[in-house]
Amino acid sequence: xxxxxxxxxxxxxxxxGFVAFLVLLVIYFKRNHGLKRPIFSSPYTLWIIVFxxxxxxxxxxxxxxxxxxxFTLDNFxxxxxxxxxxxxxxxxxxxxxxxxxxxxxxxxxxxxxxSLWMAFLCTVICLVLGYPxxxxxxxxxxxxxxxxxxxxxxxxxxxxxxxxxAWMSLLEDNGLINGLLEWLGIGKVQLMYNSGxxxxxxxxNYLPFMVFPIxxxxxxxxxxxxxxxxxxxxxxxxxxxxxxxPLSLPGVVSGITMVFMPAVTTFFIPRMLxxxxxxxxxxLIERTFLTANNWNVGSAxxxxxxxxxxxxxxxxxxVDPEGEGGSMI
Amino acid sequence: MKKLSLVLxxxxxxxxxxxxxxxxxxxxxxxxxxxMDESIFEDFYKETGIxxxxxxxxxxxxxxxxxxxxxxxxxxxxxxxYCVERMIKEDxxxxxxxxxxxxxxxxxxxxxxxxxxxxxxYSIPFxxxxxxxxxxTTKVTEEEVSTWGVLWDEKYTNQIFMMDSIRxxxxxTLKYLGYSMNTRDPLQLxxxxxxxxxxxxxxxxxxxxxTKDKMVNGEAALAVVWSGDALYAMxxxxxxxxxxxxxxxxxxxxxxxxxKTAKNKENAEKFIDFLCRxxxxxxxxxxxxxxxxxxxxxxxxxxxxxENLAINPSQDIIDRCEWFQDIPENYMTVYNALWSQVKNAK
Numbered sequence: 001x002x003x004x005x006x007x008x009x010x011x012x013x014x015x016x017g018f019v020a021f022l023v024l025l026v027i028y029f030k031r032n033h034g035l036k037r038p039i040f041s042s043p044y045t046l047w048i049i050v051f052x053x054x055x056x057x058x059x060x061x062x063x064x065x066x067x068x069x070x071f072t073l074d075n076f077x078x079x080x081x082x083x084x085x086x087x088x089x090x091x092x093x094x095x096x097x098x099x100x101x102x103x104x105x106x107x108x109x110x111x112x113x114x115s116l117w118m119a120f121l122c123t124v125i126c127l128v129l130g131y132p133x134x135x136x137x138x139x140x141x142x143x144x145x146x147x148x149x150x151x152x153x154x155x156x157x158x159x160x161x162x163x164x165x166a167w168m169s170l171l172e173d174n175g176l177i178n179g180l181l182e183w184l185g186i187g188k189v190q191l192m193y194n195s196g197x198x199x200x201x202x203x204x205n206y207l208p209f210m211v212f213p214i215x216x217x218x219x220x221x222x223x224x225x226x227x228x229x230x231x232x233x234x235x236x237x238x239x240x241x242x243x244x245x246p247l248s249l250p251g252v253v254s255g256i257t258m259v260f261m262p263a264v265t266t267f268f269i270p271r272m273l274x275x276x277x278x279x280x281x282x283x284l285i286e287r288t289f290l291t292a293n294n295w296n297v298g299s300a301x302x303x304x305x306x307x308x309x310x311x312x313x314x315x316x317x318x319v320d321p322e323g324e325g326g327s328m329i
Numbered sequence: 330m331k332k333l334s335l336v337l338x339x340x341x342x343x344x345x346x347x348x349x350x351x352x353x354x355x356x357x358x359x360x361x362x363x364x365m366d367e368s369i370f371e372d373f374y375k376e377t378g379i380x381x382x383x384x385x386x387x388x389x390x391x392x393x394x395x396x397x398x399x400x401x402x403x404x405x406x407x408x409x410x411y412c413v414e415r416m417i418k419e420d421x422x423x424x425x426x427x428x429x430x431x432x433x434x435x436x437x438x439x440x441x442x443x444x445x446x447x448x449x450x451y452s453i454p455f456x457x458x459x460x461x462x463x464x465x466t467t468k469v470t471e472e473e474v475s476t477w478g479v480l481w482d483e484k485y486t487n488q489i490f491m492m493d494s495i496r497x498x499x500x501x502t503l504k505y506l507g508y509s510m511n512t513r514d515p516l517q518l519x520x521x522x523x524x525x526x527x528x529x530x531x532x533x534x535x536x537x538x539x540t541k542d543k544m545v546n547g548e549a550a551l552a553v554v555w556s557g558d559a560l561y562a563m564x565x566x567x568x569x570x571x572x573x574x575x576x577x578x579x580x581x582x583x584x585x586x587x588x589k590t591a592k593n594k595e596n597a598e599k600f601i602d603f604l605c606r607x608x609x610x611x612x613x614x615x616x617x618x619x620x621x622x623x624x625x626x627x628x629x630x631x632x633x634x635x636e637n638l639a640i641n642p643s644q645d646i647i648d649r650c651e652w653f654q655d656i657p658e659n660y661m662t663v664y665n666a667l668w669s670q671v672k673n674a675k
């Protein structure tokens with residue numbers, strides 16, 4: 001959308017600047033044995049202020065004001081009752097919304113519930129698939145571990161929108177999978193345009209975020225601890241749930257956080273793989289901003305989302321105070 | 330990760346501060362996806378030395394939001410007529426200096442002077458067309474698609490693509506119910522909403538830009554589309570055909586306008602004049618397959634154009650159709666809330 005123009009030589013100067021910066025950084029590291037001066041964090045702090053804190057304040061401002069900038073709580077009433085603004089207009093036009101069958105609109109609340117449910121399912125599936133994968137990858141005798149890590153990372157070099165669109169050509173009625181099914185004589189199955197396809201897209205996109213933190217923790221775990229447990233008479237399973245599992249919990253918590261949070265705010269995937277039949281909360285926010293042009297209600301919805309995420313983050317912090325599992329990403 | 334983002338941030342800030350944009354002449358256009366033969370940009374550059382930067386939108390509503398919030402970002406925009414009306418009301422448009430657009434003489438006078446821009450001061454028609462049903466002739470008969478009712482036929486469960494565009498979809502439902510597409514009567518709107526919610530189990534997907542290619546692949550039997558998308562698909566799949574149902578539909582004009590905040594107004598006028606030149610209008614028309622308002626281009630295209638009923642609909646089809654009018658904000662609140670109910674009905 002941006003029409004920012006960087007001339008061709010600008011790219012070169014940028015590259016030179018980038019390399020110079022890296023060299024300086026390395027020299028600085030060698031001299032000081034690591035990053036010590038807080039001055040180094042100042043660009044990052046500036047970045048956070050300009051691009052995270054200020055926008056958050058703007059969202060809060062829009063959420064608590066109406067189109068004229070006056071303080072109001074109506075935007076949050078619109079979350080609870082999606083017909084709130086409409087019914088107000090209808091009354092102003094001389095209609096009685098109740099007579100017309102317009103009670104409280106539950107669209108927004110339902111969509112949030114649906115998003116939470118989908119995110120929950122996505123997290124559970126990612127955990128069930130991701131934990132054994134990470135466990136196998138981190139096995140001491142398993143030589144392919146690093147290769148698998150690379151294989152997990154490679155698809156992430158491509159933008160997630162493109163990966164989602166690629167799924168469409170697999171799942172379509174006349175897509176690759178159905179072509180195969182038909183060739184096998186099983187016949188076509190409608191794979192796309194439903195919640196199942198949306199869930200598949202979400203699991204596909206977020207699975208690496210579950211595997212890596214767990215792999216990271218398991219990889220660093222001292223193998224001697226398991227050996228000690230076995231020496232003391234634990235069998236394989238007992239070793240797992242008495243030693244390995246508790247030690248890997250920080251990774252699991254981190255993985256859950258990193259899957260659940262983006263999963264709740266998922267958008268685009270429901271529109272592409274779900275055929276726009278049911279919106280998730282991210283789609284709802286997008287539509288409220290872009291199509292309905294209602295920045296105030298859109299901001300209120302975003303704020304509710306952010307508060308929910310912060311709450312779950314705080315809750316998880318209690319389980320994993322060191323944030324160990326996330327150190328890899 | 331923190332270190333990396335620090336480095337990247339610094340480089341970005343550096344590059345943004347140190348290098349000013351180049352001094353090259355440009356025109357920034359904001360157009361629908363797939364709505365122009367983009368090879369004309371090169372010809373325009375060769376002839377005038379002006380570089381065309383193109384940005385895209387999917388629906389009128391999205392476009393309006395962007396034009397409001399990014400003043401100066403766009404020099405040429407392509408809104409539909411009801412949005413031209415709204416943009417004039419909101420004082421978003423600059424008057425086009427017609428002396429700089431001599432090729433506007435080729436525009437069909439019957440498409441000028443509409444209610445959206447009665448004095449033709451702000452807009453020049455770019456393309457026009459209808460909304461109708463694109464259908465697979467191997468699954469649906471011509472008689473069935475003579476009514477919008479086919480979209481409510483349970484025989485086609487999971488075989489229908491609807492348009493994810495609020496005015497178009499509500500509009501055709503209103504037409505099916507025998508009302509005006511521009512209705513402001515909440516009772517009629519409520520009836521249309523209920524109708525659309527009842528239809529939901531039959532619908533495969535709500536989408537806009539994806540529909541045409543999926544229809545070519547035979548993903549569904551019926552789809553609500555704009556006429557140009559229909560012609561594009563029919564060209565690639567001979568089993569497809571297009572129908573404008575008897576209850577009537579929407580006939581629309583997409584116009585070319587210049588936002589008041591445009592930074593390169595003269596370049597914009599040069600570009601608009603270029604678009605109105607018959608040979609260029611012909612190239613655009615043959616590329617996107619919408620109906621051309623350019624009499625010069627139609628002459629160049631000859632029978633290929635005039636004999637094609639989908640691109641050059643007969644007068645009785647046009648007479649059945651209705652133009653969209655701008656709907657004021659308070660009624661749009663009702664539209665939006667109802668559309669939200671449709672989109673999220675289970």
